[in-house]
Amino acid sequence: MARTKFDQLPNELVLNILGYLTSLDAWFAFHNLNTRLNNSLQNSSMKIDLSLCRRFQCDFTYRYILPRIQNPFAIRFCPRIMDESTYQFFIELKSNNVEYKLQVLTLTHITEQSMNIIAQHLNRLVNLRSLTIMHDHEEFYGKFINTFMNTNMPRLVYLTLGYTERSSSLYVYEGNLDRLRSTIPNIQNFILKVPISFNTFHRLLNVLPQLVSIEVHLTERSINEIKKNSYNRDFARNLQKLVMTINGIIRFKIIEQLLRALPHLHTFWLSTFICDNSYGTEYQDGKVWEGLIRKYLRNLIDFRLNVGLESTQSISPADIMQPFRSSFWIKEKQWCFVADRPENDVDTIELYSLPPPVNSKIIFRPNVQWVSNSSNPNFQSARMLGLLPTLDRSASRTARNRRYTNVTTLHTASVNNSNHDYDVSIVFDYVDLTKVRNCIISVSEFIESLSVMINLTSLTIRCYDGNIEYFKKISSPIYTLKKLFLSKSMHCYYYNRNDMKIITHLFPNLEYIELRISEFESLPILMNGLPHLVYAIIYNEPEVIDEEHLKQWLHKKEPIMKFMWSVDDKKLDIWFDG
Known part of the structure; x- marks a missing residue:
């Protein structure tokens, strides 16, 4: 009977089930059903996720899944601190003879050591078409990118490089860019989530003229004059999509000169924040954009802006919107x-x-005036919201038609003024909190709303002190939460054993956690109270927890609790085995 029901399941569902089972559970679940499982593995194009899994899940994948793969497949892998696991990962691909079948590879939380291992093996993935590498920490000059430039990947079409955490003022050393001509000669889609200068970006387009799509983060640097003759007919001749984020101030005329040289562009997205109104007013000028698009970007069909510019007393939002009310924007382009x-x-x-x-x-504050060139703006299309508190609770009111009902990522800003406050009941009128999956909280008043977020999977607390008392405002456990970051607060709060009991009660299904602890006794409470925990990063001060003492304690507990660990003078990493 069980086999009959199992046979009715789609192949994709059968394969996805593996991600939720331990190796022992999988054995019983697929007992006497191995023929069906083998057929699913051999006839389907698999997507394997090893980015947040326990050791036995990796072993099950290596021993049972990889040997049976017959079609091109995709895999997501996260080595974390385990450099030996990175080496094993590539050895398993080779030993199971599936290197040539791997077409999509995503590597997250890469370290300098693991990147060196990765660089040695990438050349063997001869049929790889899509590669994503996200480094764990910022590096000077984007060292890991220079390491990647030494690899040869002739069939690569999609490439994403960046940092797991948001990067600041770091940038890529452009001296090695010419290598890309030979190492990735067929790349068409490039996402570079590392700040680069405009000159580096310009050079990148010259080095890779075959690019069809590129996303870049430009940072404010000294910009050498780009001569007009450098924008010849062959410049970025295939580029159709450009996504650009600008951190700092780059004069509009430089961007305008670039866009004039991209007549085939059909998609252009720009995000920038300019805190000096003496620069960049053209970025918000609808008349300037209209003239540029009409004359030089006639093939543009997808134009998106998100521009924050320091205001002046003489200009209001209505003034900014007026040029966007022309027939070009409303009727012709809509x-x-x-x-x-x-x-x-x-x-x-x-x-x-x-x-x-x-x-x-999108930066948003309730109960402020807004204007639009549309009678029915589609606020439902926004997915990421930066929520500011209401200015005056007594004046709070819901603005007509301004409801962000599909927001999945919510950032709350800190309160710097006594007249600013979070009225959670008012927020409900603007944002559908039941759809929020990722929340970053910087003010304690908002924590009580977490119980409403029934689909929340990732939570970061950045309140000033990060005190455990805030969690007592949560009315019931949040069973959907998988990732919790408690080490981002401005003031370092160290959790004790009593705090751990509260955390394990409120977030019983956590798979990943970052926090600071004040005593050894907190660790077993954390480990025993979170049965689904896969990875934990524990920060501690050397004067509070002695490193040698900690190593002895971990070594003593390891045979019982089944985990792998690494410790230095700043943090403890734990990867749970079973």
Whole structure:
């Protein structure tokens, strides 16, 4: 009977089941059903996720799944601290003779050591078409990118390079860019999530003229004059999609000169924040954009902006919106824009399109005036929201038609003024919190709303002190939460054994956690109270917890609790085995 029901399941569902089972459970689940499982593995194009799994799940994949793969497949892998696991990963691909079948590879939380191992094996993946490498920490000059440039991947079409955490002022050393001509000669889609200068970006387009799509993060650097003759007919001749984020101030005329040389562009997204109104007013000028698009970007069909510019007393959101009310925007292109003045710390006027650029955060404050060139702007198209508190609770009111009902990532800003407050009941009128999956909280008043977020999977607490008392505002356990980051607070709060009991009660299904502890006794409570925990990063001060003492304690507990670990003078990494 069980086999009959099992045979009715789609292949994709059968394979996905493996991600939720231990090796022992999988054995019983597929007992006497191995023929069906083998057929699924041999006839399907698999997507394997080893980014957050226990050791036995890796072993099960290596021993049972990889030997039976017959078709091109994709895999996501996260070596974390275990450099030997990175080496084993590539050895298993080779020993199971599936290197040539791997077409999509995603590597996250890469360290300098693991990157060196990866670079040695990438050349063997001769049929790889898509590669993503996200480094764990910022490096000077983007060292890991230079390491990657020494690999040869002739069939690679999609490439993403970046840092797991948001990078700041780091940039790529452009001296090695010419290597890309030979190492990735067929690359067409490039996402570079590492800040680079405009000159580096310009050179990159010259080195890779075959690019069809590129996403870059430009940083403010001294910009050498780009001569007009460098934008010849062959410059980026195949480029159709450009996604650009600017950190700092790059004069509009430089971007304008670039866009004039890209007549085949059909998609252009731009996000920037300018805290000096003496620069960059053209970025919010609808008349300037209209003239540029009409004359040089005639093939443009997808144009998105998210521009924050320091406001002045003489210009209002209505003034910004007026040029966007022309027939070009409303009738010909039918592109919708919104402008408001959220009165944030820098006091900017925010101009953004609907839909906004993907992964671009909309700055939003309830009960402030806004204007649009559309009678029915599609606020539902926004996915990431930077939520500011209401200015005056007594004046709080819901703005007509301004509901962000599909937000999945929510950032809350800290409160710097007594007149600013989070009225959670008012927030409910603007945002559908039941759809939020990723939440970053910087103010304690908002923590009580977590119980409403029934689909929340990732939570980061950045409150000033990060005190455990805030969690007592949560009315019931959050069973959907998988990742919890408690080490991002401005003030270092160290959790004790009593705090651990609260955390394990409120978030019983955690798979990943980062926090600070004040005593040894907190560790077993954490480990025993979270049965699904896969990975933990524990920060401690050397004067509070002695490193040698900690090593002895871990070595004593390891045979019983089944985990692998690494410790230094700043943190303890634990990867749970079973």
